[in-house]
Amino acid sequence: MAARQMSVSSENAEQEMDYLRFGYSYEDIQNMAQNILKRTKHKPLLGIICGSGLGGLADLVDQPDIIPYSTIPDFPVSTVPGHVGKLVFGLLKGKPVVLMRGRFHYYEGYPMWKVAMPVRVMKAMGITTLIVTNAAGGINSTFNRGDIMIIKDHIDLPGLTGECVLIGKNDTRFGPRFPATVDIYDKELRDVAKQVATELGYGHILREGTYVMIGGPTFETVAEGKLLKMFGADAVGMSTVPEAVVAKHTGIKTFGISLITDLLAMEYDQATVTTHEDVLAIGQQRADDLQKLISAFVERIPL
Template sequence: MQRLPDSPLGGAVSHSYKPSCCHGNTCFYCVQTLLGLGNVGLHSCLFSSKPCPDPPDWLDTPDPSHQQWEESGFLETRKGRSDCVRQTTFPIRVFKLMGVQTLVVTNAAGSLADHLHPGDIMIIKDHINIPGLAGLNPLHGPNDEKFGPRFPAMSSCYDRGLRSLALEVTKQLNIAGLVQEGVYAMVGGPNFETIAEARMLHRLGVDAVGMSTVPEVVVATHCGMQVFGLSLITNKVVKSYEDSDCVNHDGVLEVGRLRSQTVQQLVTEVISRMEINNNIDRTSSAV
């Protein structure tokens, strides 16, 4: 797949551009791996009709736990992400042009809520974009109305129907006790939060905090795509000055390793159910 020239859109897109690996069919794209899960099979994937012989070189991944591209049959997998907002969101607009209708995002996050523990899974129902509030927004710059309006609403980023579907799936998989809905906040990183920052986020109503996901969701919502998001809770965020515990990256990776298969099973089943529902809708429309 060729590299497209840069534009104010954060990576350029030609509206006549159609990659050879996708023919406008409904696609699902998991935009990033859960941190540390790249080695155990849960990776970003674009469902398409045939493999791309030349995966794109869009991304430079500075974190070694974010794995790089590899091909796997009809799945075009991207293990990893860029830490630059414009680079990170560039693929989303390309996938929109490919015909992608639904974006599935996953991340690792620290828990600020008493009821969320390491190993739990949080279905994201809303987010707080801390970098966005400070002016770092992927929609900055000239707006292309072919993708979406200049001032898009963000009050329903995470599709209610997909969230309900996921909750049904958790019951079928007997993991309902591990899964709850909650609010996710993105911070800039790469350092973990100070105690004062953690307390502030908790008072704002944040259930889990991480360093990714929101830019992709903002651009996907701007493009009119459905979004479904999951956070794997990998650690408890320290909120007390009396607490001697300290989060460490190795512990985050270990929780990711232990829970990776559960998250992969949940994501796979949700996507399968989405495809079944879409096929039923298409059949009903054809009658």
């Protein structure tokens, strides 16, 4: 009897360790998605992840159903100012959407798989396209505060140094063991966004470039900024890449956009202190422009 109890205890411990290392199972994700869908009348086809200060997009949603993260069993909770922590279901320009008002970050202490877990839930709920937004620091010397950068490519710095979001067991029902990532950010979606931005008169603040993710929560030193520039990055932030990689892994088309909220100092005598409050302030200043751009973009793209 004692041996039997020890065996069960050992099995439970092993399952717990698997959970800590690899996260939710395919069945867990399916069950979570179905439980969430029972609480809304909408069947979303488009997912939108709102970055720091960009949660106002949710105010444009018609017929909203709002579900706080804290009421969803086993769902993480956002702890960062500017990230409200709610799922918003509804219609945006007549199209069924789900928005994340607040995302999760590696620097909050969440493992990478948990940071990107909501994308798997979105896939299980039926979305086929993902829009991911963020606030970022400008590295490219031609950028200005308040510019909007379409993400053409990214550098997964945590992934390159051993913290890739796909590390661990792979369930092929989610996606392949070794997914290609050369085309994560869909070119057709990028082209539509450029056209829409030009039509709205935002061409003078529109940029396109490479986003690099760092772990955070510290902002970059001068030396780190120089290093990231040498890597070929145009903007830097602390999010987006895990969600985009998982979206690619699971077969979702992805469009990414960064609001340039500050500029990295590349010389010590030019160094300024960047604060999260500064980031939120620029987000507020550009809120209307971003909302108009994304709304018109959503209206234009096929789902």
